[in-house]
Amino acid sequence: MSEHFDAIVIGAGQAGPPLCERLDRAGMKTVLIERNLLGGTCVNTGCIPTKALIASARAAQLARRGADFGFDAGEVRVDMAAVKRRKDEIVGQSSEGVAEWIERMSNVSLVHGHARFTAPRTVAVGERSFTADRVFLDVGSRAAVPDMPGIRSVPFLTNSTMMDVDFLPEHLVVIGGSYIGLEFAQMYRRFGSRVTVVERGERLISREDDEVSDEIRAILERDGIEVRTGADCIALGGGDGKVEVRVDCERGSPVVHGSHVLLAVGRRPNTDDLGLDEAGIETDERGHIVVDDQCRSSADGVWAMGDANGRGAFTHTSYNDYEIVAASLFDDDPRRITDRIETYALFIDPPLARAGLTEKTARKNGIRLLVGRMPMSRVGRARESSETQGFMKVLVDAQSNALVGAALLGMNADEVVHSLLDVMYANAPYTTIRRAMHIHPTVSELVPTLLGQLEAQAP
Numbered sequence: 001m002s003e004h005f006d007a008i009v010i011g012a013g014q015a016g017p018p019l020c021e022r023l024d025r026a027g028m029k030t031v032l033i034e035r036n037l038l039g040g041t042c043v044n045t046g047c048i049p050t051k052a053l054i055a056s057a058r059a060a061q062l063a064r065r066g067a068d069f070g071f072d073a074g075e076v077r078v079d080m081a082a083v084k085r086r087k088d089e090i091v092g093q094s095s096e097g098v099a100e101w102i103e104r105m106s107n108v109s110l111v112h113g114h115a116r117f118t119a120p121r122t123v124a125v126g127e128r129s130f131t132a133d134r135v136f137l138d139v140g141s142r143a144a145v146p147d148m149p150g151i152r153s154v155p156f157l158t159n160s161t162m163m164d165v166d167f168l169p170e171h172l173v174v175i176g177g178s179y180i181g182l183e184f185a186q187m188y189r190r191f192g193s194r195v196t197v198v199e200r201g202e203r204l205i206s207r208e209d210d211e212v213s214d215e216i217r218a219i220l221e222r223d224g225i226e227v228r229t230g231a232d233c234i235a236l237g238g239g240d241g242k243v244e245v246r247v248d249c250e251r252g253s254p255v256v257h258g259s260h261v262l263l264a265v266g267r268r269p270n271t272d273d274l275g276l277d278e279a280g281i282e283t284d285e286r287g288h289i290v291v292d293d294q295c296r297s298s299a300d301g302v303w304a305m306g307d308a309n310g311r312g313a314f315t316h317t318s319y320n321d322y323e324i325v326a327a328s329l330f331d332d333d334p335r336r337i338t339d340r341i342e343t344y345a346l347f348i349d350p351p352l353a354r355a356g357l358t359e360k361t362a363r364k365n366g367i368r369l370l371v372g373r374m375p376m377s378r379v380g381r382a383r384e385s386s387e388t389q390g391f392m393k394v395l396v397d398a399q400s401n402a403l404v405g406a407a408l409l410g411m412n413a414d415e416v417v418h419s420l421l422d423v424m425y426a427n428a429p430y431t432t433i434r435r436a437m438h439i440h441p442t443v444s445e446l447v448p449t450l451l452g453q454l455e456a457q458a459p
Contacts, residue, residue, distance in 0.1 A: 002122065002129040005031045010115045010123065010274075011138035013040025014315045015305035015322035017098055019136055022326045024105040031130055032108055033115040033123070038098045040140050041307075042315040045160040048094050050183060051347060052087040057190035058349050061223075068386045078191045084166040117279035121301050134301050136325070137289065138318070139274065141267040141307035150236035154243045156261045159184070169193045173245050173258035175234060177204040177227070179346050181264030182220065186348045189225050196226040196256050198247050203229060205346065209359050211393075212407050216352065219389050228256065236261065269308040284310065293336040294328050295321050311337050314344055341424055345414040350376070350390050353417035356405035356424060362395055363459070367404060370396040370454035374446060376410035381441045387411040392450055394420065394430075401429035412443045419444055430454075 006028035009016045016032060023030045037044045056078075063073040102110055113125040123130045143158035145151065157165070159180050172188050174181045177199030189195040197204070197220070203213040204220075204227065217227055231247040238244040238257075245256045269287045276283060282290045282298035288310030295303045295311075305321035307313050312321070320340055327333035346352040362369055377388040390410030397404050406420045423433050430451050438445035 002131045003031075005029050005109075005130060005132045006134070007031075008033065008115075008121075008123055008130055008132040008135045009138065010135070011040065011140060011306070011308075012038045012098065012102070012110075013138045013140045013306055014042055014318040015325075016040075016136070016138035017102060018319065018322050019138075019305075019326060020102065020105055020108045022330060024107045026330060027107060030105075030108045031111055031132075032102065033111045033113065033125055033130075035112070035114045037095065038102070039095050040138075041142075042318075043094045043098065044091060045163050047315050049087050049091050049163055050159075050187075052090045053083065054183065054187050054347055054349070056083045056086060057187040061190045061349070065386070078168065080168050080191065081166045083191070087163070115274065117275035117281070120279050120299060122279075132301075135279075135303070137274075137297075137302065137304040137308060138306045138322075139270040139308045141269045141313070143263060144266040144268045145263060146265055148234055148236065149246075154236050154238050154261065156236070156243075156263050158263055162262060170259040171196070171257070172260050172262060173198060173243065173256055174262045174264055175245065176262075176264035176266070177201070177229065178264065178266075179205065179344075181262065182216070183347055184262055184264065185225055186220060186223055189220075189223050194226075194258075195224075196228060196245075196258065198231050198234060198245055198256065199227070199229045200231050200234060201229060207358070208352075208354070209393075209407065211391075212352065212409060215390060215409055216346070216348070219348065219350070222389075267307065267313060269310070271308055286310065291337075293338055294334070295325050295337070316343075341421065343417070343421055345417075347414065350387060350410045351414045352390075353408045353413040354406065355417050355421045356403065357395060358405060358407070359393075359395055359457075362404055368398040368459065369404075369457045370398045371457050372396075372450045372452075372454045374450045374453065379410070379443055379446050381443050381445075382411045384441065385411060392416075392446070394447075394450055394454075396430045396451075396454055398456060401431065402427070403430050403433075410443070416444050416447065419447055 007023050007030040009020055009032045012034040020032050060076050060078050063076045066073040115123045115125050118124045121135050171194040174185045174197045177197050185195050185197050204217050228247045235246040243258050243261050271287045280299045289297050289304035289308050291297055291304050291309045295305050297304050303325050306318035324335045327335040341356055343355040372394045374392045376382045376390045382388050393407045395405035403424045408417050434448050434451040
C-alpha cells in the first residue's frame, strides 16, 4: 500500500533541502529521499572539498614564494594525509549541518534509498511506495566516463574518487582542459606532483574568448604544468603500475607516461535509473529532464531542479532553481530561469570570474560593443600583493550603455565580479558604476577606471 504525502522531494543537493524547508513551513507533509550523501556533489565531492584543497595548495605555493615577500620558509613539504583530514573535517561540518537542518523540519521525513518512478507521481524505494500531488527532482549529476580506447584497461580517477586520495601522485595526467580538470591540475602541481593536462580541443576552456584561454594556459604553464592541446585521438594503456595516455594520432601518436589519470571530461545527469518513462517525464538526448522556464517537467505535478534539468551546472544555478520554484508555489512571484544572467568562476589561482556574454557571443548576436581591458599589473592592490597575473575585461552595448559581459582573470576576481553583475541585474547603465567611489586600495576600485577606458570595436 502506498504512503501518501503532500510532496515528494528526490535528492538532497543544493535545491532539495531548502525546498523542503519551505514545504515544511507551509505545513505540507513531505518525504525527502536521498540514495547517497546529504548535500549532494557540492558538499561532498565538489565545491566545498575542492576549495578546501585549493586553499591548502595555495598556502603551500605562497610559502614557496617567500622570497617575493621578504622571507624564507625553507623547504615546503606537503603532508597529503593531513591535507585530506582538513578537507574531510570541513566537509563533515557541512554535511552534519545539512542533516541537522533536515532533522529540525517537523513535517519532513528523510528516507535513504534509491527512488524510482513506478507510475505518475508514484515512487518506490525498496519495498515502500510513495505517492504525492507534487514531486520535485534534485538528483544532480556525476562524472562522465567516455568510451575512449583503453578506458577499462587502467584504473582512473574522477572528481569524486579524487576525494579519497591521501597521497601525492608522482605524475598526474588530467584528461580534460576545462574547469574541473584545471582546478585539480594546478592544485596537485602545487602539492608537488608533476602534472600534464591533455585536451582534445585546440584551446583550454574553449567556451571562453581566445585571450582568456591563452592567459589561463600561460598561468598554468608558469606553475610548471605541461599542457597538450589538439589531442584528437586520446587512448589509455599501461602496466606495472603506470599509465600511458596517447595524445595525438596525427603526429606519430606520442604518449604521455604518468602514474595516475584523472578523467575530467564533463558531467552526466543522474536520470538514467529513475524510471522517468513510467512517469511520463521527457528527457533530451543527453538525459537532461526537459523543463519550462519555472522548472516544470513534461509530467503534470513534477518539477526538476539543479544539474539534472540541463539549465545550469553550478551550485548557484541549482539554488536559484529552488528559488524560482518556491516563488511560483508560495509567493505568487513568476520568477524565470531566463531572468538570470549566466555567471560562474574557474577557481584556479588567480581565479577567472565570468558574467554575461563573451565577446565572441556578443558579436555573434550583432551587438555593437564598447570594450575595456586592463592588465592586473595596473592594479595597485595586485602589485602590493605580488599578484599581477591576468587582466580585466568588460563589454558594453554601445547603443544602450548596458553592461553585457565581463571576464575578470586576476586577484579577487571571483568577488569583484559581483559589483558588475549587480549593475547588470539592475538594468542600469555602465555609468552607474563608472561614477561610483570605491575604497582604496582594492581591486574593485579599478572597475570605474576600466569603464572609463572603453573603446569602440570594429564589427
